[in-house]
Amino acid sequence: MSDLRPDLAIIAGHVPRGAKVLDVGCGDGELMAELRRSAQVDARGIELDARNVSAAVARGLSVVQGDADTDLANYPDHAFDYAILSQTLQTARAPDRVLDELLRIGRRAFVSFPNFAYWRVRLSLLWRGRMPVTAALPVSWYETENIHQLTVDDFRAFVAERGIGVEQAWFLNGDRHTSAAAANFRAEHAVFLLRR
Structure with a gap:
């Protein structure tokens, strides 16, 4: 699991063997492949980008092209043990509805996202007056x-x-854990395990 992005490694380490999982915004299926390999998880995915869907399917994964903002309504209640939304919440048009759907579909949900209050982001805005480009936010504002x-x-x-x-x-600064107490300032990424 060491090759996984740090938030994905946390998720992979906490999904129990044999669970049924839906990875929403699964990218090229990296997490799904690891879950299938290491924990014999029944993993399914939904991904917007056609190139990523092709890459995931080429890995032998069950991935469909779809939009989290509109297509999650097609899944039945509690169809999965876990629904995963990694680094996707901030890209949704209606993140509140996507999260509601996630918790309806899965008995539990993992959500990870970049923390825009991280101190380096704040410093970039303060000193440079520009939107930051960091490891967690690697492209310019227009991209x-x-x-x-x-x-x-x-x-x-x-x-x-x-x-x-x-x-x-879990709160991460790069691949290192940081305390929950100062997470809003010190964490670059956050991972939450949620339930209704």
Whole structure:
């Protein structure tokens, strides 16, 4: 699992053997392939980008082309043990509805996202007056798919307002864990395990 992006490694390490998983915005299927290999997980995926769908299917994975904003409504309630949304929430047109669908489809949901309140992002805005380009946000503002920037504290408030339970949360600075207490400032990425 060491080759996985740090947030994906956390998710892969916490999905139990034999679980049924839907990876929403699965990219080229890297996480799905690892889950299938290491934990015999029944993994399915949905991905918007046709090139990524082709790459995932070429790996022998069950992936369909679809849009998280519109196509999750086609899945039945509790069809999966886990629904995964890694680095995709901030790209959704209606992230609140996508999260509702995720928690309807899966008994639990993993959600990971870049933290726009990370201190390097703040410093870039303060000193340079420009949108940052960092390891977590590697492209310029005009190239990014991110349309809803959020912070760790925004997400914590969002789930609390909706009565969504947080079973676990991990906060990352690169590939290192950081404390929950200062996560809004110190974490580059966050991973939450949610349930209704």
